[in-house]
Amino acid sequence: xxxxxxxxxxxxxxxxxxxxxxxxxxxxxxxxxxxxxxxxxxxxxxxxxxxxxxxxxxxxxxxxxxxxxxxxxxxxxxxxxxxxxxxxxxxxxxxxxxxxxxxxxxxxxxxxxxxxxxxxxxxxxxxxxxxxxxxxxxxxxxxxxxxxxxxxxxxxxxxxxxxxxxxxxxxxxxxxxxxxxxxxxxxxxxxxxxxxxxxxxxxxxxxxxxxxxxxxxxxxxxxxxxxxxxxxxxxxxxxxxxxxxxxxxxxxxxxxxxxxxxxxxxxxxxxxxxxxxxxxxxxxxxxxxxxxxxxxxxxxxxxxxxxxxxxxxxxxxxxxxxxxxxxxxxxxxxxxxxxxxxxxxxxxxxxxxxxxxxxxxxxxxxxxxxxxxxxxxxxxxxxxxxxxxxxxxxxxxxxxxxxxxxxxxxxxxxxxxxxxxxxxxxxxxxxxxxxxxxxxxxxxxxxxxxxxxxxxxxxxxxxxxxxxxxxxxxxxxxxxxxxxxxxxxxxxxxxxxxxxxxxxx
Amino acid sequence: xxxxxxxxxxxxxxxxxxxxxxxxxxxxxxxxxxxxxxxxxxxxxxxxxxxxxxxxxxxxxxxxxxxxxxxxxxxxxxxxxxxxxxxxxxxxxxxxxxxxxxxxxxxxxxxxxxxxxxxxxxxxxxxxxxxxxxxxxxxxxxxxxxxxxxxxxxxxxxxxxxxxxxxxxxxxxxxxxxxxxxxxxxxxxxxxxxxxxxxxxxxxxxxxxxxxxxxxxxxxxxxxxxxxxxxxxxxxxxxxxxxxxxxxxxxxxxxxxxxxxxxxxxxxxxxxxxxxxxxxxxxxxxxxxxxxxxxxxxxxxxxxxxxxxxxxxxxxxxxxxxxxxxxxxxxxxxxxxxxxxxxxxxxxxxx
Numbered sequence: 001x002x003x004x005x006x007x008x009x010x011x012x013x014x015x016x017x018x019x020x021x022x023x024x025x026x027x028x029x030x031x032x033x034x035x036x037x038x039x040x041x042x043x044x045x046x047x048x049x050x051x052x053x054x055x056x057x058x059x060x061x062x063x064x065x066x067x068x069x070x071x072x073x074x075x076x077x078x079x080x081x082x083x084x085x086x087x088x089x090x091x092x093x094x095x096x097x098x099x100x101x102x103x104x105x106x107x108x109x110x111x112x113x114x115x116x117x118x119x120x121x122x123x124x125x126x127x128x129x130x131x132x133x134x135x136x137x138x139x140x141x142x143x144x145x146x147x148x149x150x151x152x153x154x155x156x157x158x159x160x161x162x163x164x165x166x167x168x169x170x171x172x173x174x175x176x177x178x179x180x181x182x183x184x185x186x187x188x189x190x191x192x193x194x195x196x197x198x199x200x201x202x203x204x205x206x207x208x209x210x211x212x213x214x215x216x217x218x219x220x221x222x223x224x225x226x227x228x229x230x231x232x233x234x235x236x237x238x239x240x241x242x243x244x245x246x247x248x249x250x251x252x253x254x255x256x257x258x259x260x261x262x263x264x265x266x267x268x269x270x271x272x273x274x275x276x277x278x279x280x281x282x283x284x285x286x287x288x289x290x291x292x293x294x295x296x297x298x299x300x301x302x303x304x305x306x307x308x309x310x311x312x313x314x315x316x317x318x319x320x321x322x323x324x325x326x327x328x329x330x331x332x333x334x335x336x337x338x339x340x341x342x343x344x345x346x347x348x349x350x351x352x353x354x355x356x357x358x359x360x361x362x363x364x365x366x367x368x369x370x371x372x373x374x375x376x377x378x379x380x381x382x383x384x385x386x387x388x389x390x391x392x393x394x395x396x397x398x399x400x401x402x403x404x405x406x407x408x409x410x411x412x413x414x415x416x417x418x419x420x421x422x423x424x425x426x427x428x429x430x431x432x433x434x435x436x437x438x439x440x441x442x443x444x445x446x447x448x449x450x451x452x453x454x455x456x457x458x459x460x461x462x463x464x465x466x467x468x469x470x471x472x473x474x475x476x477x478x479x480x481x482x483x484x485x486x487x488x489x490x491x492x493x494x495x496x497x498x499x500x501x502x503x504x505x
Numbered sequence: 506x507x508x509x510x511x512x513x514x515x516x517x518x519x520x521x522x523x524x525x526x527x528x529x530x531x532x533x534x535x536x537x538x539x540x541x542x543x544x545x546x547x548x549x550x551x552x553x554x555x556x557x558x559x560x561x562x563x564x565x566x567x568x569x570x571x572x573x574x575x576x577x578x579x580x581x582x583x584x585x586x587x588x589x590x591x592x593x594x595x596x597x598x599x600x601x602x603x604x605x606x607x608x609x610x611x612x613x614x615x616x617x618x619x620x621x622x623x624x625x626x627x628x629x630x631x632x633x634x635x636x637x638x639x640x641x642x643x644x645x646x647x648x649x650x651x652x653x654x655x656x657x658x659x660x661x662x663x664x665x666x667x668x669x670x671x672x673x674x675x676x677x678x679x680x681x682x683x684x685x686x687x688x689x690x691x692x693x694x695x696x697x698x699x700x701x702x703x704x705x706x707x708x709x710x711x712x713x714x715x716x717x718x719x720x721x722x723x724x725x726x727x728x729x730x731x732x733x734x735x736x737x738x739x740x741x742x743x744x745x746x747x748x749x750x751x752x753x754x755x756x757x758x759x760x761x762x763x764x765x766x767x768x769x770x771x772x773x774x775x776x777x778x779x780x781x782x783x784x785x786x787x788x789x790x791x792x793x794x795x796x797x798x799x800x801x802x803x804x805x806x807x808x809x810x811x812x813x814x815x816x817x818x819x820x821x822x823x824x825x826x827x828x829x830x831x832x833x834x835x836x837x838x839x840x841x842x843x844x845x846x847x848x849x850x851x852x853x854x855x856x
Contacts, residue, residue: 056721059721172750172753172755172757172803173750173753173757173803174757174803174804232757232759233757235753235755236718236754236755237753237754237755238702238715238716238717238718238754238755239703239705239714239715239716239717239718239751239754240692240705240714240715240751240754241751241752241753241754242715242754243714243715247753247754251753251754251755
């Protein structure tokens with residue numbers, strides 16, 4: 001092979017790899033890579049009492065290849081120095097633990113439900129932000145927690161165990177104890193009780209995502225539903241039942257534990273290092289790949305026309321072939337396109353459910369379409385809505401958003417916390433997405449009203465709908481584009497790029 | 506020097522104390538753990554030229570069969586003398602009663618044979634040579650209506666027609682086998698002492714199915730199944746008993762049942778004649794009989810232990826009559842003295 005041909009082959013393979021990496025979730029370490037990693041297992045005096053499974057957990061972690069150091073809850077946080085992971089058992093006394101592990105720049109995996117608020121994983125209110133079910137206080141509930149739902153299909157943990165949007169067995173069949181928590185919008189719910197994401201059985205925070213206390217996660221965090229004495233009851237299967245697909249998908253408690261541990265010690269999503277310049281360059285690469293954008297608007301519309309024109313002009317300036325189409329055109333006009341962008345000038349009524357099931361990435365600039373597009377539940381102003389629309393919103397006009405997903409390339413490299421999205425206060429849209437969505441920004445002071453989020457392909461969306469391609473929301477009203485701040489423009493470009501499937505890294 | 510100074514009367518008193526202490530030591534092995542639902546009724550010396558290697562009950566529980574050396578004897582459960590005896594060619598290593606109680610099955614070594622006997626007269630009705638090997642257990646499975654003969658040393662289980670006694674098929678397993686039990690729904694389970702997991706075999710095709718995992722438990726050889734065929738009790742070398750839900754393929758409970766690894770185990774619902782325990786697994790381990798108590802289908806507890814006056818060789822339980830019979834020998838040696846059976850009776854519902 002000629003040298004030039006070899007280079008073409010190498011570059012081609014590199015391109016394929018880059019493209020694949022852009023679509024894949026953050027890579028998880030293989031089990032073989034865990035060998036020799038150090039785990040600090042924090043336990044309380046109850047660990048030595050009859051019935052605690054801490055010793056069993058330590059043995060199990062050792063069987064995974066970890067070197068485990070069991071330390072008392074009274075030990076200073078410095079005992080975790082050099083550890084790859086800190087595991088906090090529920091035998092540890094929360095009044096002794098306090099918040100000493102909350103600032104640790106080492107991944108933390110915990111089933112100490114009482115400690116969730118101290119770690120910033122949930123709010124502080126018992127029964128509302130977190131709860132512990134046990135057979136003494138909640139006999140009926142202690143059976144209900146034997147079942148949980150797969151809430152997230154696209155996280156690395158979900159993919160590792162093949163999690164499905166259905167029930168699975170959490171613990172073996174006897175009245176059990178378990179904890180749940182309600183993570184902040186920067187958290188990712190993997191599995192929940194009662195099909196309610198507010199009762200998350202397993203949830204995680206990526207490094208740099210915003211915790212429930214508003215602070216960025218210093219490293220990965222995992223909350224798991226276990227209690228002190230039931231690690232040995234985490235479901236698994238062997239023997240003839242393990243050849244039954246349904247049983248394999250049912251008895252996944254131990255697999256989820258192992259995958260969550262593995263995710264916690266895996267390298268976090270790379271620091272974005274994303275700049276407006278790198279985003280623009282990446283968009284130009286997408287355009288150079290001949291991706292067409294279908295821009296759906298109310299052609300010759302009124303209020304939003306200049307804004308739509310400017311968006312289209314911007315995308316064309318990056319090299320995209322942009323086909324502008326009217327809201328009344330059939331969905332088939334977008335087949336084969338690289339992206340469908342739905343302008344907020346469109347009428348929800350006349351759009352008539354179009355683009356909900358199209359096998360093309362869709363970026364909606366209109367939050368009020370969220371129910372039709374399966375982005376959220378169906379209750380207007382409860383599951384989706386807007387701020388600042390006269391007579392249609394209790395909330396005043398808004399110009400700020402709160403970044404909660406700084407780890408994601410969709411956050412355009414912006415740090416967590418408030419960011420000015422538009423120069424002037426105006427109408428901004430929102431929706432409350434399902435757990436599979438990656439939430440990037442919320443309305444200020446409204447953590448459950450997500451302004452920017454994206455569903456990866458294959459996500460579980462509302463109504464049990466599985467995303468046939470990427471889906472995203474940007475909270476634009478008709479004239480908003482023209483009023484975007486530089487940060488707002490960066491977010492716009494970053495979300496367009498992510499929805500197209502590109503990477504600015 | 507000190508001994509020399511003691512008065513002669515003192516020597517007599519000391520010797521009496523020593524005699525009493527020795528007597529207590531003899532009694533101690535059969536003293537009951539207070540939680541144990543059985544107490545020792547009597548010890549039988551069984552006819553035969555070897556240890557009591559196999560014990561079995563008629564379904565009604567009122568007749569027990571004991572095999573010792575070349576001899577099989579029948580006992581009424583309330584009579585310490587045998588009602589009938591039969592000498593056969595070969596050493597009897599396994600006994601089983603057909604589900605309806607119509608036949609008594611036996612397997613022998615040297616020569617290796619399977620025998621069908623009349624349970625009332627102990628006459629051999631039918632016999633078939635197994636052409637070598639050392640069979641050590643036999644049972645009839647209610648689901649397949651077939652006889653199964655286990656040759657643990659040869660790692661083999663044979664399925665045999667109960668009508669013709671012809672070997673229909675066989676399965677060879679990777680390791681020397683301990684106990685093998687049927688689940689009455691077309692599956693056999695077996696353990697290999699010293700090796701993890703429980704083998705599963707399709708009793709119809711005699712093909713191996715995926716093995717059950719028994720984490721943290723290396724089987725010791727004892728294996729029992731509840732009589733609805735869903736929960737396996739696996740004796741572990743550590744002295745624990747792992748309880749495995751066969752529907753799930755999951756060990757959901759580990760009970761510390763004693764320090765010695767179990768060798769043979771049996772399970773019965775309402776083992777103490779319909780009162781007391783919901784169910785119990787009874788396992789012999791060297792010189793002890795130990796129990797796991799079933800409180801509910803998913804709840805179990807240690808059920809107590811009793812010392813045995815010898816090394817256990819066999820066990821059978823009759824819930825109908827509230828009796829456990831344990832064959833014991835002076836040692837673990839193959840020719841360990843006269844055959845004895847310890848008979849335990851129910852405490853009458855006292856848990």
